[in-house]
Amino acid sequence: xxxxxxxxxxxxxxxxxxxxxxxxxxxxxxxxxxxxxxxxxxxxxxxxxxxxxxxxxxxxxxxxxxxxxxxxxxxxxxxxxxxxxxxxxxxxxxxxxxx
Amino acid sequence: xxxxxxxxxxxxxxxxxxxxxxxxxxxxxxxxxxxxxxxxxxxxxxxxxxxxxxxxxxxxxxxxxxxxxxxxxxxxxxxxxxxxxxxxxxxxxxxxxxxxxxxxxxxxxxxxxxxxxxxxxxxxxxxxxxxxxxxxxxxxxxxxxxxxxxxxxxxxxxxxxxxxxxxxxxxxxxxxxxxxxxxxxxxxxxxxxxxxxxxxxxxxxxxxxxxxxxxxxxxxxxxxxxxxxxxxxxxxxxxxxxxxxxxxxxxxxxxxxxxxxxxxxxxxxxxxxxxxxxxxxxxxxxxxxxxxxxxxxxxxxxxxxxxxxxxxxxxxxxxxxxxxxxxxxxxxxxxxxxxxxxxxxxxxxxxxxxxxxxxxxxxxxxxxxxxxxxxxxxxxxxxxxxxxxxxxxxxxxxxxxxxxxxxxxxxxxxxxxxxxxxxxxxxxxxxxxx
Numbered sequence: 001x002x003x004x005x006x007x008x009x010x011x012x013x014x015x016x017x018x019x020x021x022x023x024x025x026x027x028x029x030x031x032x033x034x035x036x037x038x039x040x041x042x043x044x045x046x047x048x049x050x051x052x053x054x055x056x057x058x059x060x061x062x063x064x065x066x067x068x069x070x071x072x073x074x075x076x077x078x079x080x081x082x083x084x085x086x087x088x089x090x091x092x093x094x095x096x097x098x099x
Numbered sequence: 100x101x102x103x104x105x106x107x108x109x110x111x112x113x114x115x116x117x118x119x120x121x122x123x124x125x126x127x128x129x130x131x132x133x134x135x136x137x138x139x140x141x142x143x144x145x146x147x148x149x150x151x152x153x154x155x156x157x158x159x160x161x162x163x164x165x166x167x168x169x170x171x172x173x174x175x176x177x178x179x180x181x182x183x184x185x186x187x188x189x190x191x192x193x194x195x196x197x198x199x200x201x202x203x204x205x206x207x208x209x210x211x212x213x214x215x216x217x218x219x220x221x222x223x224x225x226x227x228x229x230x231x232x233x234x235x236x237x238x239x240x241x242x243x244x245x246x247x248x249x250x251x252x253x254x255x256x257x258x259x260x261x262x263x264x265x266x267x268x269x270x271x272x273x274x275x276x277x278x279x280x281x282x283x284x285x286x287x288x289x290x291x292x293x294x295x296x297x298x299x300x301x302x303x304x305x306x307x308x309x310x311x312x313x314x315x316x317x318x319x320x321x322x323x324x325x326x327x328x329x330x331x332x333x334x335x336x337x338x339x340x341x342x343x344x345x346x347x348x349x350x351x352x353x354x355x356x357x358x359x360x361x362x363x364x365x366x367x368x369x370x371x372x373x374x375x376x377x378x379x380x381x382x383x384x385x386x387x388x389x390x391x392x393x394x395x396x397x398x399x400x401x402x403x404x405x406x407x408x409x410x411x412x413x414x415x416x417x418x419x420x421x422x423x424x425x426x427x428x429x430x431x432x433x434x435x436x437x438x439x440x441x442x443x444x445x446x447x448x449x450x451x452x453x454x455x456x457x458x459x460x461x462x463x464x465x466x467x468x469x470x471x472x473x474x475x476x477x478x479x480x481x482x483x484x485x486x487x488x489x490x491x492x493x494x495x496x497x498x499x500x501x502x503x504x505x506x507x508x509x510x511x512x513x514x515x516x517x518x519x520x521x522x523x524x525x526x527x528x529x530x531x532x533x
Binding site: 012013014015017018 | 143
């Protein structure tokens with residue numbers, strides 16, 4: 001099994017994710033092949049929130065094209081996977097709050 | 100805001116200032132708000148970064164800005180509310196860059212400044228000054244009028260055939276020749292001269308004695324190197340004098356006619372006005388003397404220690420200015436007549452004297468409530484403008500634009516203080532026994 005640090009890669013801090021925090025949702029960049037159960041276990045272990053996770057939604061984000069056409073091929077940023085973890089009411093992810 | 104004042108020395112105080120937590124939070128919010136518009140953080144549009152994130156990303160910046168935002172106004176407020184007049188820039192403890200602003204907590208710091216010491220004024224009647232009214236004797240007025248009379252004297256040629264004697268009056272021409280060239284500015288025609296009163300060069304006078312009407316005589320005169328006519332200084336010039344007539348000096352009679360010639364209505368008005376003017380002159384001299392005496396006594400009687408730091412700062416500042424000025428004009432101190440070695444000591448003495456005076460006057464003004472109201476200021480401006488033949492409005496706006504208005508007010512206040520002191524001081528024991 002992959003290491004937890006290789007499943008949850010980094011917190012996703014953007015305007016949108018900040019708004020989501022109001023409804024107790026936390027956004028992360030996760031491994032592209034990680035599954036919801038894997039993310040759930042990794043999060044529980046990383047942030048010490050066993051049993052607090054209500055649900056996890058994931059989506060694959062296509063990397064944006066970048067640069068110019070180069071020999072009929074355009075470069076692009078890598079695709080990645082976003083996970084939004086919804087916690088039960090009252091639970092928090094401490095690490096996230098101090099960023 | 101809570102302020103506690105502690106006197107450290109006679110001229111130093113420490114202000115302990117505590118700012119309540121609401122103001123601290125407001126300051127932090129303000130700082131973040133201004134920072135927010137400047138930074139761009141990935142994931143956020145400009146100006147949309149949450150404050151929490153700013154605080155965690157730029158803690159030092161937020162802190163130092165908030166300190167700046169809080170300390171200066173709080174210090175100024177404290178100074179203002181406690182009616183302190185700081186003389187130097189404050190020193191903060193702990194230093195500003197070591198202060199920490201914490202949210203929801205009151206913020207405390209201390210500032211140490213030099214202030215004017217409390218001056219205990221002597222009782223005013225200990226001051227002594229000459230309070231005798233000024234006295235202008237009739238003789239002075241007479242002497243003044245005699246001078247006027249002499250100025251409008253006329254010279255009538257005498258019908259005599261004799262040589263010029265000492266104390267005669269003569270009508271002559273003279274030409275000044277330098278290396279054979281005529282100097283127009285120094286040559287005269289038909290001038291009336293009274294001998295024996297030093298009106299002309301003594302060599303010329305000597306040459307005149309013994310001359311007869313129509314005679315011409317030549318005199319060589321060596322001028323000293325510092326003669327006030329530059330062309331002649333240090334040179335030897337030849338004077339050619341021609342005697343036209345021996346004359347008699349005729350003084351006008353001191354009557355209404357004489358007064359009218361001088362633009363007065365009659366002789367008694369002339370006499371009265373001259374007397375008035377002399378009295379006024381004498382009075383202003385007398386008042387100046389009184390002021391000087393009183394100031395000297397005040398400075399002598401009042402023990403004041405002036406913070407060395409203050410004196411040093413001033414001396415250094417002035418020295419820098421002087422050097423800068425000289426450098427701008429490309430002159431060396433010697434050219435400008437400044438002795439760089441004694442200058443610091445002179446400045447030091449001056450600043451001590453001036454500081455003492457201004458402190459004493461400030462204290463008197465506070466204690467006695469002497470101040471200059473806007474109305475008085477306006478009145479005095481109008482008066483000063485009239486004296487200088489200027490439009491009062493323009494004069495006022497000129498003062499305002501040069502930031503001189505407050506200086507003007509200060510001068511008036513000093514005047515008033517002097518007047519107050521003169522009124523309250525004891526009269527000097529009069530030596531004249533009547």
